Amino acid sequence: MTADTTAATPGRSADAFVGRLFEAGLGMFEVMSVYLGDRLGLYRALHTGGPATAADLAARAGIDERYAREWLEQQAVADIVDVDDVRLAPEARSYRLPEAYVEPLLNPDSPYSIAPLGRSIVACAKVLPQLLEAYRTGGGVAWSAFGPDMIEAQGDFNRPWLTGSFGTDLLPAIPDIHRRLTTEPPARVADVGCGVGWAAISMALAYPDIRIDGFDLDPSSIELAREHAARAGVADRVSFDTRDVAEADAGAYDVVVVIEAIHDMTQPVGVLASIRRLLRPDGLALIADERTEDTFTAPGSASERFYYAFSVFTCLPAAMTERPTAALGTVLRADAMHRLASEAGFARIDRLDEPALDMLRFYRLTA
Ligand SMILES: C[S@@+](CC[C@H](N)C(=O)[O-])C[C@H]1O[C@@H](n2cnc3c(N)ncnc32)[C@H](O)[C@@H]1O
Incomplete structure (x- = not known):
């Protein structure tokens, strides 16, 4: 007889499980309804124009009136918007966006910003047929296949802390990097896997003398990054x-940053070795990647569930598009990061538990 090693979770029942998945499914639909409001400009039209009937909203946002009515009713039933009087005829009811939801839905720089969640879930849903095929064949789904919804969502997930505190609080809390960014001659910085550019822009705003080069393999991210930099002045x-980091100038950079991108790389050791070559002899690299638990734990925390959700739908499939691939997946634990950086030849790897972010951890690599 073999020992039963299944850890029984107290209170497990089919009833509770079905209830949990039903709530989750409802949540998915409601997050997708937020996507409609986000992408069609319905929340913005409600906020800027004030309370609106279905006809008002349709006219303001340029959508069909019947759809506007159904969406408004659904939003009110889901307690996302307020309705003035449920007893009125459908066409006469007026709806408003509660003040408390303006920041989460309409301010991409706010720490409460939640609209990117809808865009990322919808982007995953769009590639599901390719994903099924990839799971069967061992192939991949390219990052670019997830389209603008995912690329913008990824940028907007990190945007609040990058534009809010990266340059002004977090970097100053890492003394040797801050020192290099503030001393003469002005530092030259590379942002590898820069995405839509918020880290580079935030550093340029906080350190007015430095110059920054951002590299990413995805052309549409680079296009958006250029627009964002122009708008930020x-x-x-x-x-x-759009460039492979291996082609950048060797020994030219004082600081290299890589924000939430190492786990996406098919050749992380090769990229880290290239980063080491880019650095001057006294240069430093700052890596931010997921703030994972030290070991696999199941059931896991909400953060680990979120990382794994991204991994099964996005990060792993994107990394499976090339061969050979390290196929790391989103859950890159601290010991694995240490191993990759040492294989790339870094002399010293420091895991920084301060400064800390809710979802990301910094590592400082010394060439
Ligand atoms: C999860 S996104 C992070 C983007 C950005 N740093 C941010 O925080 O929003 C990962 C990025 O890494 C890029 N990437 C993956 N492999 C790369 C490589 N070998 N060289 C440069 N960029 C790469 C992808 O194109 C993608 O834009």
Whole structure:
């Protein structure tokens, strides 16, 4: 007889499980309804124009009135918007966006910003047929296949802390990097896997003398990064290129940052070795990647569930598009990061538990 090693979770029942999945499914639908409001500009129209009937909203946002009515009723039933009087005829009811939900739905720089969640879930749903095929064949789904919804969502997930505190609080809390960014001659910085550019832009705004080069393999991310830099007024000191980091100038950089991208790389050791080559002899690399538990734990925390959700739908499939691939997946634990950086030749790897973010951890690598 073999020992039963299944850890019984107290209170497990089919009833509770079905209830949990039903709530989750309802949540998915409601998050997708937020996607409609986000992408069609319905929340913005409700907020800027004030309380609206279905006809008002349809006219303001340029959508069909019947759809506007159904969406407004659904939003009110889901307690996302307020309705003035449920007893009125459907066409006469007026709806408003509660003040408390303006920041989460309409301010992409707010720490409460939640609209990117809808875009990322919808982007995953769009590639499901390719994903099924990839799971069967061992193939991949390219990052670019997830489209603008995912690329913008990824940028907007990190945007609040990058534009809010990266340059002004987090970097100053890492003394040797801050020192290099504030001393003469002005530092040259590379942002590898820069995505839509918020880290580079935030650094350029916080450190007015430095120059930054952002590299990413995805052309549509680079296009958006250039637009964002121009709008932030830093395009004269920040350049963005669709370029492999291996082609960048060796020994030219004082600081290299890589924000939430190492786990996506098919050749992380090769990229880290290239980063080491880019650095001057006294240069430093700052890596941010998921703030995982130290070991696999199941059931896991909400953060680990979120990382794994991204991994099964996005990060692993994107990394499976090439061969050979490290196929790391989203859950890159600290010991694995240490191993990759040592294989790339870094002399010292420090896991920084301070400064800390809710979902990301910093590592400082010394060439
Ligand atoms: C999860 S996104 C992070 C983007 C950005 N740093 C941010 O925080 O929003 C990962 C990025 O890494 C890029 N990437 C993957 N492999 C790369 C490589 N070998 N060189 C440069 N960029 C790469 C992808 O194109 C993608 O834009």
